Amino acid sequence: MKFNKIFAIAALAITMVFSSCNFENLDVDPNRATGSPANLILNGVLNNMWENAWTLEQRYNQYWCINYNYYGTNEYWSGPASTDYTRLKNVIKMEEEALKAGAPAVNPYSALGKFFRAYHFVNMTQKLGDLPLSEALQGLDIQAPKYNTQKEIYVQVLNWLDEANNDLAALIAKGGQKAEGDWFYNGDLSKWQKLVNSYKLRVLVSLSKKETDADLKLKTRFAEVLGNPTKFPIFTGNSDNLVFIPSGSIPNFYYRKNPNNYGFDALRENTSKLYIDLLKEFQDPRLFLVAEPAEAKVKAGVSPTSFDAFEGASTGENLDDMSTKAQKGEYSLISRKRYYVTYTGEPVTQVGYQEMCFNIAEGLNRGWATGVAEDWYKKGIQASMDFYGLKAGANNVDFQKSGAKLGEFNTYTINVDFAAYLAQAKVKYVGNNADGLAQILKQKYLAMAQNSGMEAYYNWRRTGIPAFLTGVGIGNQGKIPLRFKYPNAEYVTNKANVEAAVARQSFTNDDLFGKMWIIQ
Template sequence: MKVKNYIQLALVSVGLLLTGCEQSFEELEKDPNRAVTAPASLVLQGIEFDMYNNTGRPFSSEMRWNQFYAINYNYYGNNEYQWSEMPNHFYTLKNVVKMEQEAKRSGAADVNPYSALGKFFRAFFFDQMSARVGDLPLSEALQGTSVITPKYDSQKDIYLQVLKWLDESNADLATLIAKGETSVAGDFYFGGDLRKWQKVVNAFKLRVLTRLSKKEGEAELNIKGRFAEMLNNPTQYPLLTGMVDNLEFKSNNFNKYPSNPDNFGFDATRQNMAQLYIGLLVERKDPRVMVTAEPAGAELKAGKQPSDFTAFVGASSGEDLADMSEKAGRNNGAGFAPGAYSFQSRSRYYTTYTGENVFIVGYPEMCFNIAEGINRGWATGTAEDWYIKGIKASQEFYGVKDGSLTMTYSKTGGRDAADFARYTVDFNFDTYYAQPLVKYSGNNMAGLEQIITQKYLAFFMNSGMEAYFNYRRTGFPKFMTGVGTGNSGRIAMRWQYPFSERTTNEANYQSAIERQYSGKDDINDLVWILK
């Protein structure tokens, strides 16, 4: 009986081996422990997280390059504009393709929520990359193994495609909504609400049109016509109506805000506020400075009150890092040594893991973009109205509104409740707005500078590198330079291409570098949209 069983077992084993030999190579190379498919809803979540995590988080190097804060301790980095390769979002774009494929595989129609959002994501990430480097592979990119050395498309063609994707995304979302298909599974930004996503798509298109301001004379881009069409057709192009429509990331105890109780001992005194940001708020007597920053210890020691705007001092990003470190002051083991510079607010950023919501596409920016377009003559309307809406929205995000405002600062440089002291300041928007630096000067260059400056202030710790991109495009506000910013006292104008392109796509890479930058992948050259 045992012999018979052994023979049967052997025959079964041989049969299995023979069956395995009939499998294709593609089947055999699949790893049974690794998934090759995933629900489109799950892929969407990864893409959405990358929008926040890989494009400029709060209190990151990007925010130093925006000159919102500065590092004063070289172990953690520096304030130099010595960039290398751009952030490579092609990995995320591959997931966008996968999301679209999985939606179709599950039986979705050609126009479905994932395909509509996919067009927006393609526009978003190609804009993020092209704004940094210029020409990129696009028309032959994301083709898998069928095209392994894709050609580079011109930056003009890239932005034509970006605008086309945005128009198609808006139209597809409108079609879905009209049919009653108003939600998408897996979305953690809006709980799946496609109506809010449609507003974001159009607000982002206004950002792109504003980004292309130096090319307003390019007939094919038609910046003025596209901008006016959007403002004149609110039904076709719905826009954000307030802060509730923001595309924003909300931290929690798992995905913690970058400045939080866990890292207080590491960076609370090793990164101080930058003078560009602090100085603009102080000059305008803007209470936002009292919400985001602490009064400088040395100024309080000298007798100033925390309610005195001049008690808030930032360090020039161009200052020598060793000098900044010496002036900043930190806990020397015997208590906090008051320093010359303001630090970020302990009560706002180091007593909680949730910090504040981080805008990716926000209502204040949209208001300022509309104001800028009207200032430039792209559309009819009242730029001042949108300018005021943008200021008020940003201020109210920080709790700044008419009345008596309660502010908090740390007396000892600690973060415990016992260390905090409170003070009050009175605020009236009409009084604030009446200041010459704030009141809109009209549709002229002075008015444009005011719009861009207030947009800069509203970008504090959000929207990635948009503050820098606006400075690079307009020169406002003027960034500070010096030995601390490196690069021979220059603000870098672009990133380099991924180093892998020099070996895996060398011919096309070299052609693109020669065509755009005379053969040098230099961070100080101008991309086409800036020329």
């Protein structure tokens, strides 16, 4: 009897405990966060977005060469590209957390999220071609998403950019709106709105081969941006640029060339022939800031302040030959004064005013809107000169002393006359024709050195200007690839859809030299 009473009491207690329990919470760790504030996620999104200088991409752009194969080669890629889908998942999470915290449907994080979507999908499609978009990022709901065509991707990208502009305008009009966690523009939505529209101009110009496509409406979109600066504000100077500012106190954010790697890299890296020859062709004072005179030429009596003292190496040259010539001092090294003496280096522009000026000049050259292409062409050149700190009149330049320790320089003076520079036959804008377009594209190439990711390569792929150099040194039988292959994982997890996309685009065996829609 006593046992039965104890059992009954225990049973009642268990019943009461279980009736009061919520089993849904049993797997929740009270010591572990179940979410993150949108501003912290934004900080991470931006950390995954910034780009550095002196990367493989800048070798693909043919701004610099490596002359010692222990540290690398000048070959282009031969395999797949990585994708940005994980980064886009973080963008989606950022938007979700903002709503969870009580933000309205249109908020700073949702507006920036549309820009990030556009930015990352352009980054991916420029490398690969068709991609999953409409069925992508659905988690377990759709594990094998179908591929959208590249045209469909760009239609969506342009819509996202328009929506981002409208949302940012509405938030700015309310006042007091800020994107906390933003270390690019310190949360200033007006800066982001300028970026959205300036980036949109890049996207429109990148589609120049499709200017008659009725769905894209390139000319209409381009003209409305230029014709309505109130609705579509754009960059007005270099202070608006989207830039990564290297940190001298955080090793992961050092400028890529700095005193730590001077002993490894300084003599094993030199300037490229394409880049140096263009600067020499235009008698361009930027040459004296980005490169050093070839030691062999100076020893032969050529003045260090003569354009003839500089010599770049062809990206396509046999690497052994380049190494031998570099050791003999026949090639110009990158400027050790400019690029090695500090950990902060210089700002790395991702989307910049100078590039935007040349994009506008190109659109006007092509007749997409009313305006004076020459004015924007000149603005782009001046903005680039400003970036390098060049001023009219006397400018001091420092070249590392041969065989000396870092920081021991010879100082020379060069005179800069901007009016004379622009008046040169090869620089003076010749009009809205093919020759004028070539001038714009060459100056844009010079302005984007060590900046803007792979934009210099994409411009070459689209226009053939400036003519990139080829040869055994670039690999791939001396041919520059036109695209990357799809990630290997796609052939494991999404085989049917990726193979259908490859077949639709006529990429034989997912080849590197297939011409994607944007360049057809």
